[in-house]
Amino acid sequence: MKRVQYDRYGGPEKMYFGEYELPEIGENEVRVSVKAAAINPFDWKLRQGAMKLVTGRRFPKAMGTDFAGIVQATGSNVGNVSVGDEVFGTVDFKKSGAFAEEVVVEASHLAKKPPQLSFAEAASLPIxxxxxxxxxxxxxxxxxxxxxxxxxxxxxxxxxxxxxxxxxxxxxxxxxxxxxxxxxxxxxxxxxxxxxxxxxxxxxxxxxxxxxxxxxxxxxxxxxxxxxxxxxxxxxxxxxxxxxxxxxxxxxxxxxxMGIKRLPEIAALAGSGTLRPAIGLEAPFTDALSVIADTETGRRTSGKTVLAF
Ligand SMILES: NC(=O)c1ccc[n+]([C@@H]2O[C@H](COP(=O)([O-])OP(=O)(O)OC[C@H]3O[C@@H](n4cnc5c(N)ncnc54)[C@H](OP(=O)(O)O)[C@@H]3O)[C@@H](O)[C@H]2O)c1
Missing domain, CATH: 3.40.50.720 (NAD(P)-binding Rossmann-like Domain)
Structure with a gap:
């Protein structure tokens, strides 16, 4: 499977598409095939090393935090989502890797996608x-x-x-x-x-x-x-x-x-129209490297930039 990753902290030139294997899911974890992943300033700040005291020096590191997709498998303790559910959520920033075809994520970092929202709109919600x-x-x-x-x-x-x-x-x-x-x-x-x-x-x-x-x-x-x-x-x-x-x-x-437990409430507010995500650009995952670099270096769109899978 493909994901965006890097082997050293630094600028956009450090990113590349790498092959990876997902770990086995733990009892509280869920495997999700990603349909959309939103780009946040946080993603490139992590890659630049802004939090390296926390994120450490083990490489390669995968990029991306917020995503929406479809549940492929659930651990034995997971009760909030089931296989086939459309979900959105955020990966743990210490392990981040949502710019990827599939992710393994804690079930507590997921909520069901409101049916009124597209995958791109749901992916733009979490952070x-x-x-x-x-x-x-x-x-x-x-x-x-x-x-x-x-x-x-x-x-x-x-x-x-x-x-x-x-x-x-x-x-x-x-x-x-x-x-x-x-x-x-x-x-x-x-x-x-x-x-x-x-x-x-x-x-x-x-x-x-x-x-x-x-x-x-x-x-x-x-x-x-x-x-x-x-x-x-x-x-x-x-x-x-x-x-x-x-x-x-x-x-x-x-x-x-601090708001991670609020994802189901955020889903409800988005489903009722109180929160209205705006998508500025939806680009194919294959263009991820240039799209992330352009967003990072100041391209303005009136709404979120989202990678579609
Ligand atoms: N503490 C946390 O947990 C946390 C969480 C999320 C974000 N953040 C931080 O909060 C900040 C905003 O995040 P965000 O996701 O809202 O970012 P964003 O969607 O990219 O918004 C950027 C804002 O900056 C303005 N801006 C002015 N000049 C700009 C330029 N040259 N390039 C880009 N933007 C420009 C934009 O205003 P106009 O469109 O009106 O020009 C827009 O309001 C970032 O620094 C991010 O790292 C912190």
Whole structure:
């Protein structure tokens, strides 16, 4: 079987198609034939070695995290899915390898695909929607009338964050680039600013939460935009941002992994239309190397880039 893998940490040139054999499934594991796999910034950050202290130095490493497909086999303890089910989920990032014809994954990292969603749409949910959930519901505590500012309301995480916040009755202000304006406005972001408009960040004491999806908003500036009980939510912690933020109880981190148990709830929200995945580009798996490289080096699409098998 074929997958995208690499033998050293580094840039896009390190990726290649490799042959692999799947391990036997454990009692809590499931084997899935992959129909679609979504590309996340996390995938190339892992390959670049951003988490090498955790991911270690055993190679080759397989790329890819989020996928949707059809269950081929289940371990003896698995109760949530059966052979033939259409599912979506995320592989453990320490073993990642969703850019592959088949994966073996913990059953707890899977949920049934809502029938209303295509495989591509379902594959685009896990990391982005779980991160948005942790940020908007757990950290920002979105509730009716809450005022939430989302810096980067048009990316995969940002768009799901807008949908979740509005579904909870919050009022969302946001920033995006010119190409994303129509989408963001249609999603209900109001007022909406361009990233470059300094007026966006010049509203002291206005928000119950500021969610920076991009990692570009100065943490101190974000704090100044908060009302006294407000929180700043970060998903791109760098040492500098961490240091700045950890000095304040108003600084909160959110990670996708914190939301893994929410996959069935995320499936239900997507099935009911509350979460609406947007696909920007669906490309064949055979083009994976160039498509991942182009996405990594800044190709913009209004929605997720997904590999189809
Ligand atoms: N902590 C976690 O667990 C976690 C989980 C998921 C993601 N993240 C991080 O959060 C960030 C956003 O992730 P995502 O999946 O939402 O990414 P994405 O879908 O690629 O969104 C990228 C966002 O960046 C904006 N952008 C501006 N200039 C850009 C450029 N030159 N190239 C690409 N994007 C540009 C886009 O805005 P416009 O379209 O309006 O230009 C868009 O809103 C990434 O840094 C990712 O690593 C962290």
């Amino acid at each position: 982005a929607a779980m991160t948005a959930w942790v940020a908007i519901i757990d950290r920002a505590k979105a509730r009716p009338g809450a005022r939430i500012f989302i810096n980067g309301c048009s990316g995969a995480v940002g768009a799901f964050a807008v949908q979740l916040a509005i579904s909870r009755g919050a009022v969302v202000t946001g920033t995006c680039g010119p190409a994303s304006r129509d989408h963001a406005r249609a999603a209900g972001v109001d007022p909406l600013f361009d990233y470059s408009d300094s007026q966006a960040y010049a509203r002291p004491g206005s928000y119950d939460a500021v969610f920076d999806t991009l990692g570009t908003l100065d943490v101190g500036r974000g704090f100044s935009m908060l009302n006294p009980g407000g929180v700043f939510v970060d998903i791109n912690p760098t040492p500098v941002r961490l240091l700045r933020g950890m000095l304040s109880r108003r600084y909160k981190l959110a990670f996708a992994t």
